[in-house]
Amino acid sequence: MSERYPGYDVLAKRNTPSWNETTRRVIDERLAQDPHAHQFFTDEEWPTLQALCRRIVPQAPGRTCFAPLAAMIDAKLVADAGDGYRHASMPDHREAWRRGLRALDQEAQTRHGARFHALEPAVQDELLKAVQRGDAHAEAWGDMRPEEFFKRRVLHDVVGAYYAHPRSWNEIGFGGPASPRGYVRMQYDRRDPWEAAEARPGQEERIRKLNAHVG
Numbered sequence: 273m274s275e276r277y278p279g280y281d282v283l284a285k286r287n288t289p290s291w292n293e294t295t296r297r298v299i300d301e302r303l304a305q306d307p308h309a310h311q312f313f314t315d316e317e318w319p320t321l322q323a324l325c326r327r328i329v330p331q332a333p334g335r336t337c338f339a340p341l342a343a344m345i346d347a348k349l350v351a352d353a354g355d356g357y358r359h360a361s362m363p364d365h366r367e368a369w370r371r372g373l374r375a376l377d378q379e380a381q382t383r384h385g386a387r388f389h390a391l392e393p394a395v396q397d398e399l400l401k402a403v404q405r406g407d408a409h410a411e412a413w414g415d416m417r418p419e420e421f422f423k424r425r426v427l428h429d430v431v432g433a434y435y436a437h438p439r440s441w442n443e444i445g446f447g448g449p450a451s452p453r454g455y456v457r458m459q460y461d462r463r464d465p466w467e468a469a470e471a472r473p474g475q476e477e478r479i480r481k482l483n484a485h486v487g
């Protein structure tokens with residue numbers, strides 16, 4: 273449970289008017305995602321992607337809001353589910369990911385003599401900061417700028433996958449796609465009775481009881 277939204281569990285909405293059968297099916301698919309399954313990425317690319325996801329959104333083993341980020345990205349690429357647009361500075365999202373992971377491993381080998389996933393977390397972070405700055409020059413980057421890959425693919429896809437997963441919604445008080453019920457109170461600082469309440473310091477116990485009945 274999130275301490276920002278204590279007592280709130282979005283999955284309690286499953287059999288309420290907040291979710292219809294389509295929503296329940298999509299959420300069930302996300303909850304059933306095998307964290308080790310990959311079809312798009314090769315066995316060589318897979319550990320690099322997993323390590324990258326762990327550094328962008330660290331998740332403790334066994335954490336309640338665990339989301340299988342690498343598997344979610346893989347599934348998106350298998351389905352060729354794009355963003356509906358493509359930046360002129362970037363290749364197709366499938367090509368961008370293949371090239372980016374290959375370049376990340378080349379950078380790691382050149383600088384540290386090992387592939388990215390084999391490096392210590394602090395060293396991985398420093399390498400990712402260099403990529404974010406554009407201070408990366410591996411041949412595999414080609415004409416794709418490393419800082420653009422970091423911004424438009426890594427951050428976009430990894431963080432997007434995290435907050436697309438139902439286990440992450442408790443952290444932000446999100447109720448999921450409210451269909452067929454919908455949302456009514458759209459103004460600032462107003463919420464519908466079926467939305468989670470945010471706790472301010474000292475209010476945690478009162479809000480916990482309130483959120484326990486949100487559905």
